[in-house]
Amino acid sequence: MPDISRYGHSTNLIGIATHCLASQVFNENPLPLHIAGTRESASGLFEYLNKQTSRLDCGRIFQDYMYDVFGCEADPALPAGRSGPHRYRNSYLRLIQDWGLDSNNAQGAVFKGWVESRFGLFPSYHKQRLTSFNNVYWTSYIAEKMHSRYHNNCIYMQLDLLYEFCQWFIEHFHYPAARHKTLFRGVNSLAEDDIIQAAGPDKVLRFNSLVSFTDRPSIASEFGSYILAVEVPMVKLVFFNDLLPHHALRGESEYLVIGGDYRVKVLL
Template sequence: MAGPFPPSETHHSPNVALAGHSTNLVGIPTELLASPDFNQHPLPLRIHGTREAHSGLFARLGRCENLREAGGVFQDYMSVVFGFEEEQRLGEDRQGRRRFRGSYLRLLQDWGFDSNNPQGAVLKGWVESRFGLFPTFHKQPLTGFATPAWMDYVDEKMASRFHNNCIYLQLDLLFEFCQWAIARFETPARRHVRLYRGVDSLGEFCPLGAGNGREILVRLNNIVSFSADRTQAGQFGAYILETEVPVVKLLFFNDLLPSHPLRGEAEYLVIGGGYRVKIVV
């Protein structure tokens, strides 16, 4: 067998050569951040200014005795600061029409339904903005900046419906809380966590080269769902990708919050780039 996937099911994108913007908000060159070398030897990632601007939250988190308590404090803080209480979630404009308020929890919920919907574009846009990494797939391969597919992605990631409540700042706080929780409670307790993703093809990923045996080198989309449960991952595709993800690239994991719409799926949201993955059966 020549390989696990037919060549026609992969794509080559200009974004392989150009991984992302020349600047980002984490202070590490985007080219390095996108490389598999970074994943092998990760460095701490911090979104500049986020913890400093919300120092009261992190001071309160420091007094928590366990992750569940900290998750409750974080969700209460987000609810108050961004108006997620049930009576505030939908306001009214001057004409009396009900107004949608963007929420990080709503984005997680809708991502779980379909990562290629407009909410998925917002998440990919946030990664592009903060980490500098270009997405490689949204509904179809993103093969160039002047293509209809890229224009559609840009249109959806900038939709005003999702940007009326500082949604990027909400995601900044979610990432910083995730990284704080990992360091504070050592959950996950390692520098890397082994994760799985079920796929039917490599159509969403850019091949970068071969590895040893069944290992291949790919550029994952700039944000990707994985599962800690191999059996769960196998329900989403004929093949299972296995990889070691550095915990500094985690935006979200299943035990991070006491209540969230992805509970029960053992799901992790991972910042993408170049990864060495194995095809397992």
């Protein structure tokens, strides 16, 4: 069977065909993306954000909203004199934190599952390369992404709001006129399975459904012998370092990006 990373779901929640979204053509000529119904379901939040002038205040407002609606911080402490286990409550902050530790853990599978559900993209790697629906690695990915432990707090809805807040933030503050952001990724090898086009000075690589970048070449160089420079569409940013006042990925200036076929420059 052909590599499943060449394909995706026939439906998604963004109104653009999955094969188009993943294509090099889209990544070089992006269109606006929105997850259907997300801003409408939190219209009060976005109306209030529209009245703000401070980026920091907007980040705080968003995190306060997520705490009020989903209880996204740690569970409240048990009353004095009581003891017992805390109920695990998953949150977008836990996913961001655990992604930074290991993108191939169960939380990483949930994150990739969200991309699959909303954007239609199959992951190409989780612990091992995923090339077929009929192997143990795909089965393991499915089991991890659907584990009930990680779906007890509307986690996909939380990630929908995170993505839409990220896009709102970009539109209003960060790069209102820019369509792309130059980002970098360190790798130890250029796996042939990832190369879509190798002719000419640049290469076209297929990245995983969700992938980490940084905006600092010096940090990218710590993760591999090759530094890949990529022009990433702003509409494919899910999260970046300055988006929220409190999160666990500050040290590496990390960006979380929706994958697909990207033209890259290889910096040695």
